[in-house]
Amino acid sequence: MTDAVTAHEMQQYDQYTIDEIGVPSLVLMERAALATIEVLGAGQYDLSEVLVIAGLGNNGGDGVAIARLLMQKGIKVSLLLLGDESRAAHNTALQLKIARQYGLHPIHRVKEFRQYSVIVDALFGIGLSKPVPVKLGEMIKRVNAANIPVVSVDVPSGLNATTGEILGSAIRANATVTFAYPKIGLLQQEGIKRAGSIFVKDIGIYSPEELNNFKSRTEEK
Numbered sequence: 001m002t003d004a005v006t007a008h009e010m011q012q013y014d015q016y017t018i019d020e021i022g023v024p025s026l027v028l029m030e031r032a033a034l035a036t037i038e039v040l041g042a043g044q045y046d047l048s049e050v051l052v053i054a055g056l057g058n059n060g061g062d063g064v065a066i067a068r069l070l071m072q073k074g075i076k077v078s079l080l081l082l083g084d085e086s087r088a089a090h091n092t093a094l095q096l097k098i099a100r101q102y103g104l105h106p107i108h109r110v111k112e113f114r115q116y117s118v119i120v121d122a123l124f125g126i127g128l129s130k131p132v133p134v135k136l137g138e139m140i141k142r143v144n145a146a147n148i149p150v151v152s153v154d155v156p157s158g159l160n161a162t163t164g165e166i167l168g169s170a171i172r173a174n175a176t177v178t179f180a181y182p183k184i185g186l187l188q189q190e191g192i193k194r195a196g197s198i199f200v201k202d203i204g205i206y207s208p209e210e211l212n213n214f215k216s217r218t219e220e221k
């Protein structure tokens with residue numbers, strides 16, 4: 001069993017899964033989105049009016065997929081896309097294109113976060129290594145002040161996934177759905193206060209140790 005991992009280790013496992021094993025990154029993203037929806041739909045959250053906040057990186061791509069899947073289930077959902085879309089990561093741009101094909105169009109600002117019953121935080125994930133831009137930091141503070149249940153995707157946005165330090169400002173989540181392995185930063189420093197309940201979800205990305213276990217188990221037969 002693999003313990004908690006750093007952001008760098010997780011990025012290596014992601015890359016190996018995509019480049020060497022050959023699982024398309026959009027498949028991993030869809031699994032990440034479905035895993036998050038499993039937690040959202042488990043009965044603890046009021047899904048009467050959901051807001052998904054998405055950034056431009058792959059964490060944002062997860063968010064766009066979550067919003068689309070919620071919409072397809074008949075749930076009232078708004079997608080707040082932050083940043084200049086022309087700078088979106090490849091998969092995030094693809095997710096936005098798909099979402100639009102289903103009639104889900106992002107909004108770019110929210111006046112009052114309190115109107116939502118739950119907020120899904122997909123602004124930044126394990127890729128964040130520098131301080132959150134000031135404008136986004138202000139928005140994070142508004143979300144925290146609204147006191148609405150927040151479910152963070154992979155890590156609370158603004159938290160350093162390896163150290164648990166806050167990079168300027170960070171979301172305070174009720175729950176964090178983290179993929180493959182817990183990130184060390186969720187379990188120490190500010191991560192302890194910011195992550196809420198941690199759900200670790202298998203999305204088909206494994207450490208070298210677990211991959212070897214799979215191989216030795218199948219080769220034994």
Ligand SMILES: NC(=O)C1=CN([C@@H]2O[C@H](COP(=O)(O)OP(=O)(O)OC[C@H]3O[C@@H](n4cnc5c(N)ncnc54)[C@H](O)[C@@H]3O)[C@@H](O)[C@H]2O)[C@@H](O)CC1
Binds near residue numbers: 057059084155179
């Ligand atoms: N590699 C993969 O294919 C997978 C990635 N996944 C998700 O992807 C995350 C990691 O994605 P990334 O490495 O792309 O990084 P993140 O999405 O964590 O984003 C951080 C990076 O994007 C920039 N950024 C994002 N939005 C911005 C905005 N509005 N303004 C300014 N800068 C912005 C930041 O400067 C930073 O460099 C994981 O935490 C996980 O949620 C999952 O979908 C599983 C598969």
Ligand SMILES: [K+]
Binds near residue numbers: 124156
């Ligand atoms: K996040």
